[in-house]
Amino acid sequence: MKSEDMRLALIKSTIQTISNVGIDGATTKLLATNAGVNEAYIYRIFGGKEQLFKETFTYIDKDFSSALLKIFPIVYDKNYNIKLRFRKLFEKVWQYALADKERCSFFIRYYYSRCYTNLISEERKIIYAKVMKKFNTAFPYGTDTWWLFNHIFDVIFSSAVKVLREEIPDTEETEEKIFNLLYSAIQSHLK
Numbered sequence: 001m002k003s004e005d006m007r008l009a010l011i012k013s014t015i016q017t018i019s020n021v022g023i024d025g026a027t028t029k030l031l032a033t034n035a036g037v038n039e040a041y042i043y044r045i046f047g048g049k050e051q052l053f054k055e056t057f058t059y060i061d062k063d064f065s066s067a068l069l070k071i072f073p074i075v076y077d078k079n080y081n082i083k084l085r086f087r088k089l090f091e092k093v094w095q096y097a098l099a100d101k102e103r104c105s106f107f108i109r110y111y112y113s114r115c116y117t118n119l120i121s122e123e124r125k126i127i128y129a130k131v132m133k134k135f136n137t138a139f140p141y142g143t144d145t146w147w148l149f150n151h152i153f154d155v156i157f158s159s160a161v162k163v164l165r166e167e168i169p170d171t172e173e174t175e176e177k178i179f180n181l182l183y184s185a186i187q188s189h190l191k
Helices: 003-025 028-035 040-046 049-076 082-098 101-111 114-119 123-127 129-136 145-164 172-187
Strands: none
Touching: 003 028, 003 040, 003 049, 003 101, 028 040, 028 049, 040 049, 049 082, 049 101, 049 114, 049 123, 049 129, 082 145, 082 172, 101 114, 101 145, 123 129, 129 145, 145 172
């Protein structure tokens, strides 16, 4: 297996493993076994487990940022009122969150871990710079859009995990409640 193939196998293994057993249960031995590689490759490729976790989270963040950039133009569609534009954006993001249970679960587990706080919170601003440039245009100057963006992110992904775990129903009513909660949080900040 080539180095890049091993790297991707370890990232996918990390998503699956942390989703299923949590960060504390994700030992290097388990991560390597699930990836089908020798444990030593975690250190050779990533330098250690925490760096593997960080790069896995970055991998997901880059994927989500790319997805957001593709769907964000709906916010500028003047054929719809502002609430409907944000509703359409929310629907796409909600579908993205629900599309992959392991990715969503990994994301939330890592987002709320000490690893996130210690390793990546500032680097996310770089990953989402293009998204934030577009997001900022919907709000007046001085709005803490990074905080607002992370609040939206948090609510969507933590709610999606609950739906995926069947803790709350996967219904249109649930989706509508989550959207209304988020829209009420951003409505007063819109231009």
